[in-house]
Amino acid sequence: MTAHKRTDGRTATELRPMIAKVGVIPNADGSAIFSFGDTVAIAAVYGPRQLHPQHMQDPSTGILRCTYDLLSFSVYDRKKPGPSRRSQEISKVTEWALAPAIDLVGFPNQVVDVQIYIIQADAGTRTAGINAASMALAHAGLPMKDLICSVACGKLDKDIVVDLNKDEEDFEGGEGPTDFPIAKFATSDDFTLMQLDGMIQPERVKEVLEVAKEACKEIYEVQKKALKEVIE
Amino acid sequence: MSSMESTNLTITTLKRMFGEGKRFDGRGLLDYRDIVVTYDVSNKAEGSARVKIGKTEVIVGVKLAPGTPYPDSLDKGNLMVSGDLLPLASPRFESGPPGFAAVELPRLVDRAIRESHMIDLSKLVIKKGEKVWTVMIDIYPLNDDGNLIDAASIGAMAALKKTVIPELDENGIVDYEKKAKKELPVSEETAPISISFFKLGDAIILDPTREEEEACDTRITFGISEWKKQYMINSCQKSKPVSLTEKEILKMMEILPEKFEQLNKKLKKFL
Amino acid sequence: MKNKINEVHETEEIEGTSEEVKKRKIVVPGEVIVSGEDYLPSDGTKRVGKDIISNRFGLAEEAGRVIRVLPITGAFIPRRGNTVLGRVIDITFHGWLVDIDTAASGFLPIEESPRFISKNEMDQFLAIGDVIAAKIMGVKAKGIDLTLKSRGLGKLEDGFTFRVSPNRVPRVIGKEGSMINMIKEKTGCNISVGQNGWIWIKGESTDNEIKARNAIEFVTEKVHGSGLTEKVEAMLEK
Numbered sequence: 001m002t003a004h005k006r007t008d009g010r011t012a013t014e015l016r017p018m019i020a021k022v023g024v025i026p027n028a029d030g031s032a033i034f035s036f037g038d039t040v041a042i043a044a045v046y047g048p049r050q051l052h053p054q055h056m057q058d059p060s061t062g063i064l065r066c067t068y069d070l071l072s073f074s075v076y077d078r079k080k081p082g083p084s085r086r087s088q089e090i091s092k093v094t095e096w097a098l099a100p101a102i103d104l105v106g107f108p109n110q111v112v113d114v115q116i117y118i119i120q121a122d123a124g125t126r127t128a129g130i131n132a133a134s135m136a137l138a139h140a141g142l143p144m145k146d147l148i149c150s151v152a153c154g155k156l157d158k159d160i161v162v163d164l165n166k167d168e169e170d171f172e173g174g175e176g177p178t179d180f181p182i183a184k185f186a187t188s189d190d191f192t193l194m195q196l197d198g199m200i201q202p203e204r205v206k207e208v209l210e211v212a213k214e215a216c217k218e219i220y221e222v223q224k225k226a227l228k229e230v231i232e
Numbered sequence: 233m234s235s236m237e238s239t240n241l242t243i244t245t246l247k248r249m250f251g252e253g254k255r256f257d258g259r260g261l262l263d264y265r266d267i268v269v270t271y272d273v274s275n276k277a278e279g280s281a282r283v284k285i286g287k288t289e290v291i292v293g294v295k296l297a298p299g300t301p302y303p304d305s306l307d308k309g310n311l312m313v314s315g316d317l318l319p320l321a322s323p324r325f326e327s328g329p330p331g332f333a334a335v336e337l338p339r340l341v342d343r344a345i346r347e348s349h350m351i352d353l354s355k356l357v358i359k360k361g362e363k364v365w366t367v368m369i370d371i372y373p374l375n376d377d378g379n380l381i382d383a384a385s386i387g388a389m390a391a392l393k394k395t396v397i398p399e400l401d402e403n404g405i406v407d408y409e410k411k412a413k414k415e416l417p418v419s420e421e422t423a424p425i426s427i428s429f430f431k432l433g434d435a436i437i438l439d440p441t442r443e444e445e446e447a448c449d450t451r452i453t454f455g456i457s458e459w460k461k462q463y464m465i466n467s468c469q470k471s472k473p474v475s476l477t478e479k480e481i482l483k484m485m486e487i488l489p490e491k492f493e494q495l496n497k498k499l500k501k502f503l
Numbered sequence: 504m505k506n507k508i509n510e511v512h513e514t515e516e517i518e519g520t521s522e523e524v525k526k527r528k529i530v531v532p533g534e535v536i537v538s539g540e541d542y543l544p545s546d547g548t549k550r551v552g553k554d555i556i557s558n559r560f561g562l563a564e565e566a567g568r569v570i571r572v573l574p575i576t577g578a579f580i581p582r583r584g585n586t587v588l589g590r591v592i593d594i595t596f597h598g599w600l601v602d603i604d605t606a607a608s609g610f611l612p613i614e615e616s617p618r619f620i621s622k623n624e625m626d627q628f629l630a631i632g633d634v635i636a637a638k639i640m641g642v643k644a645k646g647i648d649l650t651l652k653s654r655g656l657g658k659l660e661d662g663f664t665f666r667v668s669p670n671r672v673p674r675v676i677g678k679e680g681s682m683i684n685m686i687k688e689k690t691g692c693n694i695s696v697g698q699n700g701w702i703w704i705k706g707e708s709t710d711n712e713i714k715a716r717n718a719i720e721f722v723t724e725k726v727h728g729s730g731l732t733e734k735v736e737a738m739l740e741k
Contacts, residue, residue: 049323074293076408109607115318147531230576236590239663241661
């Protein structure tokens with residue numbers, strides 16, 4: 001792997017500075033903020049609570065319901081209020097990314113609602129959102145197998161990098177930019193989110209997963225620290 | 233956080249307490265909680281602010297984009313205030329189409345700002361009759377512990393004071409990434425905020441917590457600002473189906489200018 | 504002032520615990536608490552090979568060989584025998600539907616009233632909006648059964664209710680009721696504490712009621728380290 005010089009001076013495997021704080025919304029059962037550089041996500045968890053409408057209830061288990069969206073002023077071109085197709089899709093993959101870590105069998109007919117909003121967007125929003133939501137779920141005291149860590153890996157021409165920023169997403173040349181967000185269990189190699197846009201040879205995916213694992217170790221430390229610092 | 237509403241017992245007790253001039257947190261009936269205003273909530277916004285009143289927290293962002301002027305004001309820029317009561321901020325807020333509270337809040341903030349003429353919209357023309365700047369204010373509560381409207385109005389006002397006008401390139405397209413230098417033309421005089429009075433029984437209070445606000449029978453919100461060195465009420469809306477007596481309204485007219493002055497003193501260090 | 508929880512080594516007053524508590528630390532879900540065949544996994548933990556792993560975010564406690572994780576945040580988990588405060592939200596043929604601030608509703612069957620109530624006088628005994636202190640008889644998927652057949656239970660009149668974090672309730676009660684009894688004594692208030700975090704106070708004067716609430720909220724805020732009882736006492740003397 002060549003030492004690709006990135007637009008912000010980072011090395012290929014260097015993450016942007018991360019900030020994490022838990023317990024930021026007093027009304028919520030669990031809440032957290034997580035940022036990668038300029039991308040800031042806030043998450044709130046409410047639940048377990050009653051699920052309406054009744055036909056959505058599952059008598060064998062509680063369900064997880066996620067909402068992700070960008071705030072209007074989080075992006076340069078103001079986003080009109082209301083969920084877009086993109087945010088609906090991200091809401092769903094986020095739910096699938098978090099659900100394997102939570103055990104809701106003990107809450108039949110109930111729901112755990114996760115709300116994720118991006119206050120400032122600079123690429124990697126869904127990954128910042130998942131990291132915030134993971135902490136918020138733990139903060140809410142839910143039975144969980146592990147925390148979930150998420151990072152947007154990528155490839156710029158031939159170089160595998162971690163935590164793409166907005167400029168890098170628009171990279172041109174060679175094999176172009178590839179955006180490869182993942183999420184995994186913090187303490188095991190079980191991946192719960194995997195998406196890809198761009199161009200990558202199948203043989204190179206192994207490298208991406210290696211880089212992702214290393215990055216997630218760092219993210220886990222940040223999440224743990226934020227949780228342990230909460231004084232509630 | 234509980235979604236269980238305040239019980240009748242609590243409402244009756246609050247009524248009694250307010251009658252004695254007392255509140256659980258030791259404030260006087262007309263005292264505001266501590267207010268903190270910070271900025272730079274989003275570097276993608278042309279202006280933004282975060283307001284905390286006690287545990288209530290609201291963030292407000294301002295975006296500018298070129299648009300067409302309204303037919304009846306071809307020589308003025310546009311103002312649009314939106315917002316949402318995100319389910320994030322309270323177990324009582326639901327996803328889906330906005331309930332009335334979500335519709336009302338941005339509208340009240342809008343009128344307070346618009347009617348005060350805080351923003352000189354005539355200075356926001358790019359090409360007369362064809363292209364003007366549209367100022368879009370978006371309000372998002374992050375934690376609801378009562379009195380969201382007042383918090384939102386302070387946030388909107390503070391954000392506007394820090395708002396810049398983005399640069400246009402040769403083709404008249406906005407270049408948001410370029411560092412903007414021009415400030416939004418806002419009045420030098422004291423800017424509008426809203427002050428909401430709440431009533432429970434015969435008591436009138438200001439800045440309720442969520443528990444207090446839920447117990448109250450009625451609310452009346454005034455937008456107030458300074459214009460040519462006088463305090464002017466720019467907007468007003470009474471809500472809920474319980475009446476206010478003439479005496480009560482006149483009492484509010486006495487309290488309002490004092491309160492406006494007090495609040496502005498408190499906010500001075502943030503503006 | 505604010506001691507970080509993971510530096511506190513004092514014996515926290517947990518209801519029902521008489522064992523000497525050794526080490527404590529905050530853990531996140533999935534974290535290994537201790538490693539070794541001798542340890543026994545209890546509440547909030549599980550054994551995976553040699554390790555005892557936490558199932559939740561909380562305070563891991565080692566008491567003898569038993570490892571458990573105590574919740575410090577999160578919703579109230581209803582258990583049989585818990586005393587809870589609730590509000591009547593509906594009256595059916597068989598009893599009263601009670602909101603006890605849990606995901607599943609509470610239900611007070613007519614047979615569980617303290618004295619015989621006929622079907623006609625149900626709303627005279629308990630009307631919609633009334634507040635009660637009840638005990639949980641059983642927890643089922645569809646609902647939680649309540650009873651009023653015990654001392655100290657029944658309809659609460661006058662006074663007011665408010666909520667604290669359910670995880671803090673043991674601290675509000677104190678070892679064998681020491682904290683709550685001191686607050687009751689010093690303020691002259693009647694106080695009923697529900698495990699679901701809801702508390703009822705009724706006092707002789709508004710000032711005493713405010714004092715009692717402030718004392719309870721003080722106890723539940725953050726972590727105080729040692730000397731909590733003395734601090735509260737000082738607050739109440741003022």
